[in-house]
Amino acid sequence: MRGLRLLGALSAAVLLVAGCGSDSADSSGAAGSGSGDASAEAVSGELQVFAAASLKESYEQLASDLKEANPDLAITFQYGASGQLATQIEQGAPADVFSSADEVSMTKLADAGLVEEPKVIAKNVLQIVVPAGNPATIETLADLQNPDLTIVTCAAAAACGKITASLEEQVGYKVASDSQEPDVKSVLQKVSLGEADAGLVYVTDVKSAGDKVEGIDIPEAAELSNSYPIAAVKGAPNAEAATAFIEYVESDAGQKILADHGFLAP
Known part of the structure; x- marks a missing residue:
């Protein structure tokens, strides 16, 4: 099993420094339950992972679940x-791994010869997010055409904007969006703070916000799931660690974490 092979390589465990943007945070503890050759060479050095905002909670749990610290490896999430x-990667940002929320962004880099062969690790679907209690009594996607409501969506450049x-196009009408946010977490924040009546985010984002928000399913969105590809960046400063990280995400343990956060199987 791939997860066991990875954990064998990481048998000394891993220290991950997980951050958003320029921030970082340490996480340490005991490694997962996989067994392996204790003499296997462990990955080390610094690893830069560029990941879609909707993966934040899942990837931070991946970090925390590698519980025994290995001070020779540090991972920063952007x-x-x-x-x-x-x-940013196209412009030369020093990334080792790119984990995208859509295939369009990954294909852009693959066509430019900037990443290794991508692999889909998960899928996700859109959901209407409303503040707790649903004060605007929104029930369906069609309700988001109401100009009297404050609706937030993702900007066109974001994966959530593309799927919106x-x-x-599929339903034949547009949402009356008052604000287009740079990423899905920005949409979620505005709704959770009560600054908007509703927004369009992923199922996983609604789940991550707990009781601050509520989710309303969109039947029409079921056929429009986003695929999440991951790939090592060609010429990555730490190619060995990049491979190890990707294999862990693909492993049974990694897939379970993604599923627990609401992602669908690839």
Whole structure:
């Protein structure tokens, strides 16, 4: 099993420094339950992972679940809109791994010869998010056409913005969006703070916000799930650690964490 092979390579365990943007935080403890050869060479050095904002909670749990510290490996997560992250990599940002919330952003880098072969690790679907208690009594996607409501959506460059546009095309009408936010977490924040009556985010984002918000399913969105590809960046400063990270995400343990946060199987 791939997860066991990875944990064998990481048998000394891992110290991850997980951050959003330029921030970082330490997480340490005992490694997972996989067994392996204690003499296997452990990965080390610094690893830069550029990941879609909707993966934040899942990836931070991946970090915390590798519980026995290995001070020879440090991982920094840079979260944001997939399109913006792809542009940064295209412009030479020192990333080792790119984990996207859409295939368009990944294909852009693959066509430019900037990443290794991508692999889809999960899928996600849109959901209407409303503040706790649903004060505007929103029931369906059609309700978001009401100009008297304050609606927030993702900007067109973000993966959530692309899938919103596809949804609007499918249903034949547009959401009356008052604000287009740079990424899905910005939409979620405005709704959770009561600054908007509703927004369009992923199921996983609604789940991550707990009792601050409520989610309303969109039947029309079921056929428009986003695929989440991951790939090592070609010429990555730490290619060995990049491979190890990707294998862990693909492992049974990694897939369970993604599923626990609401992601669908790839």
